[in-house]
Amino acid sequence: MAASFLRPNLIRQSRAAYQCAICTSRRATLLAARPRTQYTSKLLRPPVSRTYATVNSGDPKPPKDPKDESKTEKDSQTKPDSKKDVDQQKQTEEQKGAESVKTESSSSEDAKDATPPGFVPLNERETKAITEVATMIKNGLPKSQSQAVDEAVHVMKKGGIPHELREVLEERQKNPTKRLDLATTVKLVGIFTKMSRMTAQQIREEYGNDKVSSKSSKTDGKEEPKIFEQSNKGDSGREKSKQNRSEGQKTGGPRVFEFKLDTGTILITAFLSYYLYRSLFPGEASRDITWQEFRTTFFDKGLVDKLTVINRNKVRVELHREAVANLYPESPAARQNFYYYFSIGSVESFERKLDDAHAELGIPQSERIPVAYADEVPLSAAILSFGPTILIIGALFWMSRRAASGGGGQSGIFGIGKSRAKKFNHETDIKVKFADVAGMDEAKVEIMEFVSFLKDPGRYSQLGAKIPRGAILSGPPGTGKTLLAKATAGESGVPFFSVSGSEFVEMFVGVGPSRVRDLFANARKTTPCIIFIDEIDAIGKSRAKGNFGGGNDERESTLNQILTEMDGFNTSEQVVVLAGTNRPDVLDKALMRPGRFDRHISIDRPTMDGRKQIFMVHLKKIVTNEDLAHLTGRLSALTPGFSGADIANCVNEAALIAARANAKSVEMTHFEQAIERVIGGLEKKSVVLNPEEKKTVAYHEAGHAICGWFFKYADPLLKVSIIPRGQGALGYAQYLPAGGNDVYLMSVKQLMDRMAMTLGGRVSEEIWFDTVTSGASDDFNKVTRMATAMVTEWGMSSKIGYLNYKDDEQKLHKPFSEETARNIDQEVKRIVDEAYRQCKDLLTEKKAEVQKIAEELLTKEMLVRDDLVRILGPRPFEDPGEFSKYFSGEGQKSAPPPPPVEGNDMPGEMPSPAARKIDDVQQL
């Protein structure tokens, strides 16, 4: 705000002020010698003269009388050099002032209200003194400047003088012969400048005010003029308020609100105000000017200290700060770090111009203004170039702060190398004991050794025995590997670190090994303890195999780190590492060598006995009134191939079904429904088959059932239904595993009977309908796989011989010749054709039985083993083994188990009674 109206003044007034200031400076002579005619009075005249003539700020400025101007100039040129001259000068000034007032009065006759009232001329003594001082200052100034001083004096005579000037005057009066010293001269120049500027602005404001003017008109000459009365006003105001306050207290009048300000409040307020002011009106740090402005305003006046050419296109003007500050205390140029800039076309032209200017002013070579050259990057460009870096650092900082604030320091960028292992405390978290792990007796014996080592290491060390570092628990999903590891920790009463192999893998390089290090470091702090790494195949894959297609260095280095850490254990360190995997075959050999995972404990799906025990464990948790021995036997017979997790799920499912039926306890039917549901999926009542489709499904299922019933080595049917279930299965059937026991070996006869039974559905359709359906595709798939395995793996084809061509998906080329391939195809087809013939012969022979079963199915939708016995008579072959014990009872609602599960070497292919029927637990 201030800058906006000061700027023109600065340019106009700087000349007058400067000319005085330099009287005492080194360059005074130089400048005095300068041809002064170059300054035109019009250009240099301070605005005071115009302002003074215009009382009302809103009025247009009256044009200057050229006569007056020339006259003033003429007067200014007169340089009094004696006391007489001074008197004469004084008279001239007075006369001029009077004339001026007269001129103003006459020029404003039309607008009387514009006449400035209340002007109090100085008393005679002061007038004389001020004129004297002005004369001294004017000495050596160009005439235009003298005129400016004259005009300031003129204004002062009307408006009064400030205290400082009065002091100077008094000093002069005491010692009239004394010459003005440098400090006083500078001070006086400042006062004159300020005076003229203040007069220009304030007279308009102060004396345009009627109230003030009427008040002022009453003042006599002894009083301080209004424009310098502010401090007095303040004092009297304070006194008045004091007076008011005491009066108010006395009279009980309105209380005057008082602000009590302490130093702290003042400082804070000052700081806040400054901050607010700075943010609203940011101070200038630079200002652009033109060459001409530079020349006339600064250069010609000797205010320039140094010039710096920046980036060859701009020049920074460094001024003599003290001189500028003394002359123009309010000018921004007086501030530190404020610079003027002007643009140049080229450095050469600038240098030429500067040389010319120096020459013009007659400045000798040795005193010329120094010019420096610099390359500077603008702040904005610097910020821009550093922007991305700052942004990244900021983001990292922010992320680290976030990491530190949440997630216990394990999330975020700095927690990335920390192990994610969950630590279970044996006292609070791990309640699992070996009693909770049913079956797997051999595995338990193996792992028990770790428990006794952790409990009593001395027993082993005293005999010099080294305890195995760890064990790999391998087996199909849900067979209780984690449970066994937990039970080990629970039994030995040590902390248990559980982590999944995949948690070591991150997208950042080096995170895996670092997490491994961290995990083992933590474990060592809390020895004895157990580390359990689940799904270790995620990192422990064979390095040779894993490298296929580019390799995975990160995974390898994680594995190496595990190997190193396990090697690094002291024999005394009681840290046992257990690892679980479903794919022991892909693990790196180095992991399995003695000294690392010494023990390899294979946990298979539970046997009949194991299932019984597992059922027993889980049945304890639910309410049932059934005979537990019979129940567990029957249920385990119904669930061949079920893993521990499947059994746990079944028991829980049964409890849920019972709860849905509002039963008081869980009954056998609930368990059977649960098993059906686990095997076949939900009944889909919404899928409604049309009668023709239903008939086809019924005859399809009847074909399977008859085959199962009359082929000796096929699996006899326990239950069949044509209610759609699961994902697109239109029928559902359960069979007793062949021979009534868990199957470990399959003979050619068994395989042929099973294949024939699998084809029973399609053959029945062919016999009973004009056309066949797509419902047997899954059957064909199974049959093909069985026949292929017979030919290529089990050596059951005389043509191919005793060779194993097991299909390996990772191999791109078949390991046999084209001719062998053709022979394999022929043999597979031959076997399937044989099975087909066997099936067709049977179903043609038993056409009536097929029809009976199918019709019954269509009416009842579901048949159990007893229905089959009723319709077909007892099965012509004895059912050996334990199964008969649980399924021979009359009227028992049977829910027979699914077929045996395909193990590594077991076929386990079963017929699909209907399209996409799910009858193999492995497909669940």
Ligand SMILES: Nc1ncnc2c1ncn2[C@@H]1O[C@H](COP(=O)(O)OP(=O)(O)OP(=O)(O)O)[C@@H](O)[C@H]1O
């Ligand atoms: N032998 C068993 N005795 C009792 N419950 C068992 C047994 N095996 C499995 N379970 C049940 O199955 C659940 C899952 O078992 P667990 O998590 O140990 O399987 P896993 O072999 O580690 O599976 P994955 O290989 O998928 O990790 C257990 O919580 C438990 O309820």
